[in-house]
Amino acid sequence: MNGMDPALKPRLRRRSTFEYVAWVVCTLVGLGILISVATNPNFKWEVVAKYFTHESILRGLMLTIFLTVASMALGTLLGLVLAIMRASSVKPIAAAAGVYITLFRGTPVLVQLIFWFNIAALYPNLTIGIPFTNIGTAVDVNALMGPITAALIGLTLNEAAYMAEIIRGGFSSVGKGQIEAADSLGMSGAMKMRKVIIPQAMPSIIPATGNQVIGMFKETSLVSVLGVAELLQSAQLIYARTYETIPLLIVASAWYLVMTLLLSYPQSKLEQKYSRTTSRLPRNAKPVVLTDPEGAAR
Amino acid sequence: MSTDGTIVALKIRKSFGPKTVLKDINLDIASGEICCIIGPSGSGKSTVLRCINGLETVDSGVLKVNGEDFGYYETDDAYHALPPKKLAEQRTRVGMVFQQFNLFPNMTANENIMSGPVLVKGQDKKQAIERAHELLASVGLAGFGDYYPAQLSGGQQQRVAIARSLAMDPEIMLFDEPTSALDPEKVGEVLAVMKELAKKGMTMVVVTHEMGFAREVADSLVFMDDGYIVERGDAREVLSNPKEPRTQAFLEQVL
Numbered sequence: 001m002n003g004m005d006p007a008l009k010p011r012l013r014r015r016s017t018f019e020y021v022a023w024v025v026c027t028l029v030g031l032g033i034l035i036s037v038a039t040n041p042n043f044k045w046e047v048v049a050k051y052f053t054h055e056s057i058l059r060g061l062m063l064t065i066f067l068t069v070a071s072m073a074l075g076t077l078l079g080l081v082l083a084i085m086r087a088s089s090v091k092p093i094a095a096a097a098g099v100y101i102t103l104f105r106g107t108p109v110l111v112q113l114i115f116w117f118n119i120a121a122l123y124p125n126l127t128i129g130i131p132f133t134n135i136g137t138a139v140d141v142n143a144l145m146g147p148i149t150a151a152l153i154g155l156t157l158n159e160a161a162y163m164a165e166i167i168r169g170g171f172s173s174v175g176k177g178q179i180e181a182a183d184s185l186g187m188s189g190a191m192k193m194r195k196v197i198i199p200q201a202m203p204s205i206i207p208a209t210g211n212q213v214i215g216m217f218k219e220t221s222l223v224s225v226l227g228v229a230e231l232l233q234s235a236q237l238i239y240a241r242t243y244e245t246i247p248l249l250i251v252a253s254a255w256y257l258v259m260t261l262l263l264s265y266p267q268s269k270l271e272q273k274y275s276r277t278t279s280r281l282p283r284n285a286k287p288v289v290l291t292d293p294e295g296a297a298r
Numbered sequence: 299m300s301t302d303g304t305i306v307a308l309k310i311r312k313s314f315g316p317k318t319v320l321k322d323i324n325l326d327i328a329s330g331e332i333c334c335i336i337g338p339s340g341s342g343k344s345t346v347l348r349c350i351n352g353l354e355t356v357d358s359g360v361l362k363v364n365g366e367d368f369g370y371y372e373t374d375d376a377y378h379a380l381p382p383k384k385l386a387e388q389r390t391r392v393g394m395v396f397q398q399f400n401l402f403p404n405m406t407a408n409e410n411i412m413s414g415p416v417l418v419k420g421q422d423k424k425q426a427i428e429r430a431h432e433l434l435a436s437v438g439l440a441g442f443g444d445y446y447p448a449q450l451s452g453g454q455q456q457r458v459a460i461a462r463s464l465a466m467d468p469e470i471m472l473f474d475e476p477t478s479a480l481d482p483e484k485v486g487e488v489l490a491v492m493k494e495l496a497k498k499g500m501t502m503v504v505v506t507h508e509m510g511f512a513r514e515v516a517d518s519l520v521f522m523d524d525g526y527i528v529e530r531g532d533a534r535e536v537l538s539n540p541k542e543p544r545t546q547a548f549l550e551q552v553l
Binding site: 188191 | 351383393417
């Protein structure tokens with residue numbers, strides 16, 4: 001009618017009635033929640049603001065970060081050992097790793113943490129030395145197993161079981177043909193693992209590990225039951241005095257949220273980088289230059 | 299290490315669970331012989347090849363590769379499995395080329411070719427890279443050393459895989475349907491490399507569906523069916539004048 005070229009007319013997306021209704025309902029509900037949160041004096045936002053950068057909260061945050069990094073690093077290392085053991089052709093080795101993984105994945109972390117904290121009930125004195133001789137020193141387990149040690153051990157041993165499964169999954173994503181090719185060249189087991197299996201398993205292991213880091217960051221809040229003054233416990237210690245429970249839980253939650261958001265950006269980058277389609281080529285691959293007929297004929 | 303290049307198989311049996319894939323395999327391949335194995339799928343051709351390379355172990359029978367019992371040592375009353383180091387050493391003397399190439403995707407063409415000599419034999423890197431360049435040139439891929447497998451076509455990848463096997467200086471080369479995963483127009487370039495190799499006196503055992511290659515290059519032809527070697531003879535003779543009815547039936551279908 002108006003003489004517009006039909007070939008240039010934009011093609012418009014169809015919006016369903018449902019879409020309009022959804023917009024209205026979600027906006028109304030969202031606004032309602034926002035107004036309620038902002039106007040309800042019981043949230044005590046000024047208290048939240050006051051404690052957000054409180055010294056003991058920040059110290060708790062640091063401890064949370066330390067626990068996350070340390071237990072992830074140690075757990076990944078131990079998980080790698082377990083995964084290699086699990087893949088062993090020597091039955092007892094594979095079975096031992098299997099039992100470990102089953103035990104630690106099959107029981108709650110919280111229970112494990114409390115268990116390690118009370119390990120002295122089982123072994124009050126630990127003797128480190130050479131068996132069947134008198135050489136060695138006895139250690140008082142109760143003194144050794146402080147809350148932070150117990151937290152670190154509990155989180156690490158638990159994480160190792162999960163990392164072992166992730167790494168094992170990565171190993172099994174490497175094609176059988178790759179292993180056969182390595183075998184036919186006469187590579188030893190360790191060489192095969194280092195040069196063929198692990199490099200190729202990385203693309204599936206790394207993003208999953210990133211997810212574990214984010215999970216671990218929140219999981220550390222469990223060690224508050226041992227009295228470790230990490231982020232949550234630091235908040236709890238304050239509201240035990242001031243009875244400002246909700247505002248301090250908001251402070252702790254806000255920090256957890258900030259940290260997980262900060263971590264999820266590199267995580268999504270990692271996932272993109274190692275996604276199936278892009279992982280075929282190493283980063284430093286030279287671009288193909290089509291100079292000869294052989295190369296051009298692809 | 300003696301240069302030998304012979305393969306002897308006597309009454310070889312091999313089962314996967316309840317399924318017996320090799321029932322009574324007797325084979326005698328001379329040094330420098332080019333032997334093609336043909337047969338319907340599931341006849342056990344690939345399994346024979348994989349046994350010669352130790353990717354599968356035989357259940358019973360005698361298997362001598364390069365004049366030695368392969369993977370086992372013999373005593374008065376049994377064959378005992380060799381330690382992994384010994385087995386690996388025997389394997390380095392037998393090259394294997396796979397249907398799916400199986401190049402290491404995390405290594406360049408050069409690194410793939412050098413992986414055997416450097417990682418397994420502990421060869422000097424400088425020497426190994428020189429050799430890699432020579433080998434790449436010999437399979438018609440000079441200058442492709444820095445490319446990763448994903449940057450190469452199927453035919454090019456298979457030629458790199460052949461170079462990788464050759465880098466170990468094996469006495470015997472095994473090819474497991476080397477052209478089956480290739481686009482039709484890439485088959486020729488791989489077969490050309492194999493023909494060149496055949497001229498150099500390497501012992502080659504090739505499982506293939508390329509009857510043209512068998513006719514042109516092979517000294518001997520083995521037709522397998524249902525875990526048995528049904529017919530064996532001069533390649534051109536068997537192809538043009540098969541004696542066994544099962545060979546006749548198979549060739550009628552594929553030619």
